[in-house]
Structure formats: C-alpha cells, structure tokens
Amino acid sequence: MSKKVCVVGSGIIGLGSALRFLRSGHRVTMVSSPSHFMPTSPVSAAFWFPYACSLSLEQEIALAEPTYLFLKECMQSSDTGISLRKGRAYFDETVELAETTTPWWAKLDTNFRHLASTEIPSVLGEDQTVGPIVGGWSFEVPVIQIPTFLTWLQREVVALGGEVKEHRVTSFNEIDDSYDWIVNCTGGWATHLTSDPVLVGFQGTVIELPGEPLGETLLFLEKGKSSNLPTYIVPQGSRTILGGTLKPVTQLGEAWQTGSDGAKQQWVGTDEDVLGIIERCQIVSGKPIPLAPGSSWKSKAGLRPVRSHSPPRIEMDSNSQRMIVHNYGHGGSGVTFFWGSAQAAYDLAQPC
Numbered sequence: 001m002s003k004k005v006c007v008v009g010s011g012i013i014g015l016g017s018a019l020r021f022l023r024s025g026h027r028v029t030m031v032s033s034p035s036h037f038m039p040t041s042p043v044s045a046a047f048w049f050p051y052a053c054s055l056s057l058e059q060e061i062a063l064a065e066p067t068y069l070f071l072k073e074c075m076q077s078s079d080t081g082i083s084l085r086k087g088r089a090y091f092d093e094t095v096e097l098a099e100t101t102t103p104w105w106a107k108l109d110t111n112f113r114h115l116a117s118t119e120i121p122s123v124l125g126e127d128q129t130v131g132p133i134v135g136g137w138s139f140e141v142p143v144i145q146i147p148t149f150l151t152w153l154q155r156e157v158v159a160l161g162g163e164v165k166e167h168r169v170t171s172f173n174e175i176d177d178s179y180d181w182i183v184n185c186t187g188g189w190a191t192h193l194t195s196d197p198v199l200v201g202f203q204g205t206v207i208e209l210p211g212e213p214l215g216e217t218l219l220f221l222e223k224g225k226s227s228n229l230p231t232y233i234v235p236q237g238s239r240t241i242l243g244g245t246l247k248p249v250t251q252l253g254e255a256w257q258t259g260s261d262g263a264k265q266q267w268v269g270t271d272e273d274v275l276g277i278i279e280r281c282q283i284v285s286g287k288p289i290p291l292a293p294g295s296s297w298k299s300k301a302g303l304r305p306v307r308s309h310s311p312p313r314i315e316m317d318s319n320s321q322r323m324i325v326h327n328y329g330h331g332g333s334g335v336t337f338f339w340g341s342a343q344a345a346y347d348l349a350q351p352c
C-alpha cells in the first residue's frame with residue numbers, strides 16, 4: 001500500500017532516498033533548508049571511489065556496488081552529467097599496505113590494474129609535500145558533474161509526483177502526523193534533530209576551473225591518514241575540479257563568502273587552502289595549473305558528514321514514536337554510496 005513519506009534534506013542522500021521510495025509507488029515530500037544548512041553535495045568532486053569511510057567490507061560493498069550500477073545505468077541518459085573516466089590513484093608510504101592491495105571493486109568492469117613502477121612519475125617521489133610514492137592503481141570509474149546530476153535527480157523526483165519544499169525542520173515532532181515514514185537525510189547537520197555523539201564533520205575544499213578539462217585522466221593521491229591532504233584532479237564535462245583538504249570543523253567559520261548584501265553565501269577555501277591545492281596538483285600532474293588572476297575559477301568548501309570511526313547511520317530510530325529512518329553520515333563517500341544507502345533505508349522502512 002502506498003505510504004506518505006517525508007524526506008528531510010535534499011542533498012544527494014535525500015534525493016536518492018526520495019527517488020527510491022517514489023519508484024516503489026510511495027508519496028514523497030522532500031523538505032530542506034539550504035539557506036540555513038548549506039548542502040555539501042554540490043561541492044563534491046563527485047567521482048565514484050570508496051574513500052575515508054569506517055565500514056566493514058560487506059557494508060562498503062552493500063552501499064557502493066548498487067550505486068556504481070545505478071550510475072552506469074544513468075549514463076544511458078545523456079543529461080545526467082555522468083561519464084566514465086580513466087583514473088590513477090597513487091599511494092605514499094603512509095598508506096597502510098593492506099589498503100593498496102587489490103580492492104573488491106576490481107571485479108566490477110573498472111579495468112582495474114596495479115601500476116608498474118615505471119608508470120609512477122618520479123617527480124612525486126622527490127617532493128616532501130607529496131610522496132614518496134610507493135604504488136598505485138589504474139582504473140575507470142564514473143565521474144559526475146554534480147550540479148547537472150543533482151538537477152536531474154530532482155527532475156526525476158518531481159516527475160514521479162514528489163513534492164519539493166523549502167522549510168527548516170526544527171524537530172521531527174513538527175512533521176505532520178499524516179506522514180507514515182520520515183527519512184532523515186540531513187548530512188552533517190543531523191545533530192540539530194537527533195543526538196549523535198560521533199558525528200563530527202570535516203571541511204573539504206575544492207577549486208572549480210571552468211572550460212576544457214585539464215587532461216583526460218582523473219588523478220588521486222591519498223596522502224597519509226594523518227596529513228589531511230588528499231589531492232585530486234578530476235576532469236569533468238566542461239570543468240576540472242582540483243582538491244582538496246580535510247580539516248576539522250572548528251576551522252570552518254573563517255571560510256564564508258559574503259554577498260554584496262552582506263549575506264553569507266558559500267563556504268570557500270582560505271588562501272592557504274587554495275595555494276596548497278594548486279601546489280600539490282601541479283606536483284601530482286607534473287604540469288602547471290593555469291589559474292590566472294581574474295580568470296573564472298572559484299573555490300568552494302563543504303562539510304563532509306563524518307562519523308568518527310563509525311559507518312553512516314542507516315537505521316530505524318528506536319527512541320521515537322514516529323517511524324524515522326536515519327540516512328546520514330556518509331563522510332567522504334556520499335556520492336559513492338547514495339543509491340545503496342537509499343536502498344538500505346527503503347528496506348528498513350518496509351517491515352513497518
């Protein structure tokens with residue numbers, strides 16, 4: 001029987017959840033308040049790659065594999081902003097050996113192989129900022145032009161009868177009793193609505209460089225766990241995303257950009273973040289990054305909804321009288337996990 005569902009949050013996790021419930025014939029209203037709680041999803045570099053997540057192998061596969069298959073299915077429509085890209089990941093000596101062995105997703109048609117030592121640019125090993133590099137992977141994964149994909153998902157939601165409303169939810173109790181299920185997709189802001197001692201949040205910064213993409217290949221350097229300096233160059237349809245940073249949320253306040261009316265608009269990286277990203281991307285790619293003064297590049301920052309040493313929270317709320325399914329806390333892998341998470345949230349709601 002068709003149920004009434006209220007999805008709180010309209011980032012990638014909220015949109016995926018809304019679409020999943022709608023596809024099974026339920027009635028969905030999606031509410032969000034981007035002016036109070038800036039969504040992280042539009043800032044994402046948005047390549048499919050399980051990263052910085054505390055999941056068991058089984059959990060990771062359960063979330064990432066359905067998303068991979070869904071993204072490949074979406075690629076059949078030309079307006080989703082998704083394409084397959086060849087990619088390379090490099091590992092420095094601080095990455096644990098176990099993490100450099102063949103990943104489970106090599107069995108998907110990702111053209112996975114380990115890089116030969118001759119394929120690793122020697123310059124990476126000579127610089128103290130990045131390296132020395134001890135190994136690497138070559139692969140092919142979906143890369144998503146995220147503004148295009150979010151718009152496409154929202155169109156799908158509306159086309160299936162989903163309602164989209166702008167509203168700040170201050171408590172689940174204020175949500176009308178006529179809703180059978182509430183799906184909480186509030187990302188890094190979830191603690192405004194539910195208690196979660198392990199939700200911390202880390203700022204991530206990217207630089208968006210419009211125009212012809214820089215090169216063909218996605219490059220990713222997961223610089224050791226303690227240095228907080230993942231580096232990536234992600235060529236997309238009509239832009240390149242350069243990243244990144246991983247900073248504890250206490251440093252976020254400094255990063256607002258203010259509009260002409262004085263209103264806060266978008267988080268941006270600090271000058272130090274931006275210069276660091278450019279420097280590291282130049283080393284990783286071995287090429288100068290053309291960020292001319294006055295050119296139309298911009299920096300953006302977002303809040304990775306990290307749950308310290310814990311997996312995303314995808315569970316029924318046992319403390320509430322209402323049927324609340326939580327679906328948040330996807331850290332640095334929300335785009336990689338969103339469809340598997342939507343399926344998991346849907347499965348949890350079913351028996352109720």
Ligand SMILES: Cc1cc2nc3c(=O)[nH]c(=O)nc-3n(C[C@H](O)[C@H](O)[C@H](O)COP(=O)(O)OP(=O)(O)OC[C@H]3O[C@@H](n4cnc5c(N)ncnc54)[C@H](O)[C@@H]3O)c2cc1C
Nearest residue numbers: 009010011013033040041045046047169187204334335336
């Ligand atoms: C720089 C950077 C690069 C990244 N790159 C990648 C990548 O390449 N691949 C990958 O898989 N992941 C990546 N991530 C991670 C990914 O972006 C996040 O995991 C994902 O966007 C989280 O999505 P979300 O829907 O949970 O949160 P959000 O997008 O933040 O959405 C939360 C929503 O909830 C709403 N909301 C919150 N509280 C309330 C409330 N009380 N009332 C109403 N509305 C509310 C907000 O307005 C928003 O709509 C990256 C993250 C960053 C910061």
